[in-house]
Each structure stands twice: as structure tokens, then as C-alpha cells.
Amino acid sequence: MPRKFKIAVSGSDSDRAASQVHDIGLHLYRNDAGQMGFEVIVGGGLGRTPVIGKTVRKFLEPQELLSYLDAVLRVYNLNGRRDNKYKARIKILVNAVGIEAFTKMVEEEWQFTKGKDLRLPQAEIERVKGFFKAPDYLSVEHAQSSLETEFIAHPAFATWHKQNTRDHKQPGYRIVVVSLKNQLQAPGDISHQQMDGIAALADEFSFGELRSTHDQNLVLADIAQRDLFNLWLKLTDLGMGRANIGTLTDMINCPGLDFCSLANAETLILSRQINETFDDMNYQYDLGEIQLKISGCINACGHHHVGHIGILGVEKGGKQVYQFTLGGSASNDASLGKTLGRSIDQDQVVVVIGQILDVYVQQRETDETFLQTVQRIGFAPFKERVYGTHQRSAA
Ligand code: SF4
Incomplete structure (x- = not known):
């Protein structure tokens, strides 16, 4: 070949x-x-x-x-x-x-x-x-549970259930997406204690099977509804119960300069800054689905081209700067993001993300996702907000 x-x-x-x-x-x-x-x-x-x-x-x-x-x-x-x-x-x-x-x-x-x-x-x-072969599923009578009592007593569990679980074709079961995007670790990182813990949970609740996803999370594919609350408690104990799947902080982030010899720029520092700046989960839920993808060089291991918001680290004159793209998608409607404008200094990256999100919040129509708003209104309002009407660099 x-x-x-x-x-x-x-x-x-x-x-x-x-x-x-x-x-x-x-x-x-x-x-x-x-x-x-x-x-x-x-x-x-x-x-x-x-x-x-x-x-x-x-x-x-x-x-x-x-x-x-x-x-x-x-x-x-x-x-x-x-x-x-x-x-x-x-x-x-x-x-x-x-x-x-x-x-x-x-x-x-x-x-x-x-x-x-x-x-x-x-x-x-x-x-x-x-x-x-399909695993040995429980009958629907044994697997299902209304969970209403737990939802009322533990609103955080209700939020996690809404955000991190998916429909299952088997009645009485849910698919659980385990977030590897907490505030303390690099996106996709998992400690050996967490690996031991999640392996035990896979054995206890999901027929011993655990899957990894290309967007740096884990999936427990076969969870009986009646086990969801216990699973959530145990994931929370392991520091793996964050209810942020599909949100801004569920970002893909390549290792960048910290670990990769091909990198042009640091990337992990950005995920730290993003988590610190946008730490209000209610704000993240209000924004809805946003795919943020970050790569430390043109090799694009972080898939930035297909991020709703993509960030590419580049090196210019010995300085690390970052190019933004908007409007990419890796879903059924796959598209490549287009460059927003000139590169941004590292300390301005979260500022620019905030400006982009402000434009979305101001301009969105009812039930419109971030990507739909970008596709409807085009780049001009975002450019104007980030660079100013005279195309001043935000750097
Ligand atoms: S995108 Fe570049 S910096 Fe990031 S992991 Fe790939 S090769 Fe390394």
C-alpha cells in the first residue's frame, strides 16, 4: 500500500x-x-x-x-x-x-x-x-425500574441520567457513557485506580464489557435500569460521574506539546483553562450540544476540522498561537470547519471561546443548536465579535 x-x-x-x-x-x-x-x-x-x-x-x-x-x-x-x-x-x-x-x-x-x-x-x-451474541439479559420486568424516587431524592442523578445515558434496544436497559472529562485530569486520561474500579463495575453491571469511544470516553453498553442508581454512586466515588457528555467540557484534546514530539503547541493547558472558566454546569447544559476539538498540530489527532468549534495549535515566530475553526461536524451531516480568522494568543483562547458562545446565545432561535446557528447566521457575527469591526487581532 x-x-x-x-x-x-x-x-x-x-x-x-x-x-x-x-x-x-x-x-x-x-x-x-x-x-x-x-x-x-x-x-x-x-x-x-x-x-x-x-x-x-x-x-x-x-x-x-x-x-x-x-x-x-x-x-x-x-x-x-x-x-x-x-x-x-x-x-x-x-x-x-x-x-x-x-x-x-x-x-x-x-x-x-x-x-x-x-x-x-x-x-x-x-x-x-x-x-x-447478545448477553444474557434480564427479563424486562426484572431489569426495568421507574427511578422516579431516586430522581426526586438525587437531582444530580437525574441530570446524569439525562446527560450520560442513552436508549437501548433491549427493553429495561440503558447505555451509559462514562465521562473521562473531569476538571482534574487531561481529557481521556484515567488513573490506574479508576481503571481497576471501572473494570470491576463492568463485571458487576455490564456483562464484563467496556468500550472506549473515539471522543475519549468509555461506554458501559448494557446496564439494567434497576442498577443505574448504584452504578452512578460508584462512578461518582471513582471521580467518573461527571454529567457532561455532549457539552462544552466533553472536548477531544490531543496531548500536544506535553507529550507529543510532533506538536507545535500545548493543548492540555487549554482544557484546564476551559474547565476553570466554564465551570457552571447549568451554563453548559443551557448551551446544549457543542463539540469542541483541539489538536496540537496539523496532524489533527484531536479532529479539530470536524469540531463545531475547532482549535489548532500552531507555532509562529517561536510563539504558540491557536487557529479557530467553526462549523465542522463528524456526524451524519459531516462537514469541515472553516477558519474564523487570525490566530489567537494562548491566554486569549478562553476569552474567544466565551465570545463565540455569547454570539450563539444572543442569536440562537428556539431549540437551535450551536452548529445550526453557525450554519444559519454564517461567520460574520462571530468574526465581528472576536476581531472587531476593523479586524483587529485578538492576540
Ligand atoms: S495532533 Fe499533532 S500534537 Fe496532537 S497528538 Fe497528533 S501529532 Fe501530536
Whole structure:
């Protein structure tokens, strides 16, 4: 292969795998005829050349997944650039030839393997399915609990339940997202005591299974409603009960200069400042969903291009400064954020975040999210607030 290659798979109605910014993104869904299959998206990526992937096949039957992906990889392998490591990614090839021509190349290549050795027999699909058996769920009568008494007695539990748990397809169960974004640790960090503790909670409450998410949190996927209150108490004891999923402080933050030799700027100091400045959780809840993503260099490990608010650390003249982008998204409506304006000094980053949020609060319409407001009103009000009408630098 010319270079590294990343595949993301999403089986949910809402894309939780940032699949449109991977070399290949696969969306599993049921079509109008009720058949299960994949939408295949190719050529997404972040880093120095951010691109939203494009659909090469709207519906692919599961049996042909390997043969079709093999065709995509062959086209990339044969035609991808090898002369320049920054250009040796499939997104560069797709952009160079165009999605129609790329799709034609893949379809032609696929004719050699389609329906042959790489076609997955149903028996093989069933064998693999065997590794993903549903756990031994309690009956709904035993699993469910109204929780009303606990909600009234412990409002903090009610808030956590609203903010950090999700619907489950199994009646009587909830999915719990455990926040690794508290005020005292770097986003995504977890101590060895917390690791021991959460492993024990996974055993006690969630069939021994714990998942990590690309946005630096953990998921306990199968929690009976009747166990939620006890789980919350124990998570709170571990310092992992913060009810901030989806809020401003649930940010993605790469390690930056503190730990990464490629970094141009510090990033962890920003998460500390953001937590100290925006410490009023009611304010955060009022703002609603905001995805803040921070990277310490153009490699974009913090996915800043697809943050509703993105922050990129850069080095200019020996000084660390930060570029803001607005309007990115890694969800179903994936989009790349656009640069707001000139770079900002480190000590002004939280000031600028506050100014951006002020504009949102002043301009939002009923039930409008931050991203929707940015898309509706455009950049001008944000630029004016941050840089002033004469484009003064906030730095
Ligand atoms: S974005 Fe840059 S600084 Fe941050 S972890 Fe990646 S390579 Fe390191």
C-alpha cells in the first residue's frame, strides 16, 4: 500500500465512528426493501488535507464486502501516489481523478472478484456473528425500574441520567457513557485506580464489557435500569460521574506539546483553562450540544476540522498561537470547519471561546443548536465579535 489506511464502521442511525473522515467509511443500514447492506464511502480524512469522503456505492450486500473493499484497495494500490508521503493517501487519488472516474475504476476491478472466492458464505457470516451474541439479559420486568424516587431524592442523578445515558434496544436497559472529562485530569486520561474500579463495575453491571469511544470516553453498553442508581454512586466515588457528555467540557484534546514530539503547541493547558472558566454546569447544559476539538498540530489527532468549534495549535515566530475553526461536524451531516480568522494568543483562547458562545446565545432561535446557528447566521457575527469591526487581532 502507498501508506497507512483506516477503515471506520458505523452500524447506528447516527454516525458514531466519524466514518466520513476515514479512508473507507462503512454505514450498515436497511434499505427500502428491508435488506441489510453497506453504504461505502471512500477518500475521507483529516490531517493536513482534510476531506469529507464520497459515496462509491450506495448499497453493497454484506456477502460482497470483502470483494468490494479488495477492489477499492487494488485501485488505490495501483494508482495511489508514492512519490510524496503527504500525497500518498486514497483521498488524494479520489480528489485527483474525481469520484465518478474512481467509482468506475473500482467497479471494473470488482468484476474480477465479485461473486468468487472473496464472497462471504452465509455460514461464515453466522460464524462471525457468534462472537457477538447478545448477553444474557434480564427479563424486562426484572431489569426495568421507574427511578422516579431516586430522581426526586438525587437531582444530580437525574441530570446524569439525562446527560450520560442513552436508549437501548433491549427493553429495561440503558447505555451509559462514562465521562473521562473531569476538571482534574487531561481529557481521556484515567488513573490506574479508576481503571481497576471501572473494570470491576463492568463485571458487576455490564456483562464484563467496556468500550472506549473515539471522543475519549468509555461506554458501559448494557446496564439494567434497576442498577443505574448504584452504578452512578460508584462512578461518582471513582471521580467518573461527571454529567457532561455532549457539552462544552466533553472536548477531544490531543496531548500536544506535553507529550507529543510532533506538536507545535500545548493543548492540555487549554482544557484546564476551559474547565476553570466554564465551570457552571447549568451554563453548559443551557448551551446544549457543542463539540469542541483541539489538536496540537496539523496532524489533527484531536479532529479539530470536524469540531463545531475547532482549535489548532500552531507555532509562529517561536510563539504558540491557536487557529479557530467553526462549523465542522463528524456526524451524519459531516462537514469541515472553516477558519474564523487570525490566530489567537494562548491566554486569549478562553476569552474567544466565551465570545463565540455569547454570539450563539444572543442569536440562537428556539431549540437551535450551536452548529445550526453557525450554519444559519454564517461567520460574520462571530468574526465581528472576536476581531472587531476593523479586524483587529485578538492576540
Ligand atoms: S495532533 Fe499533532 S500534537 Fe496532537 S497528538 Fe497528533 S501529532 Fe501530536
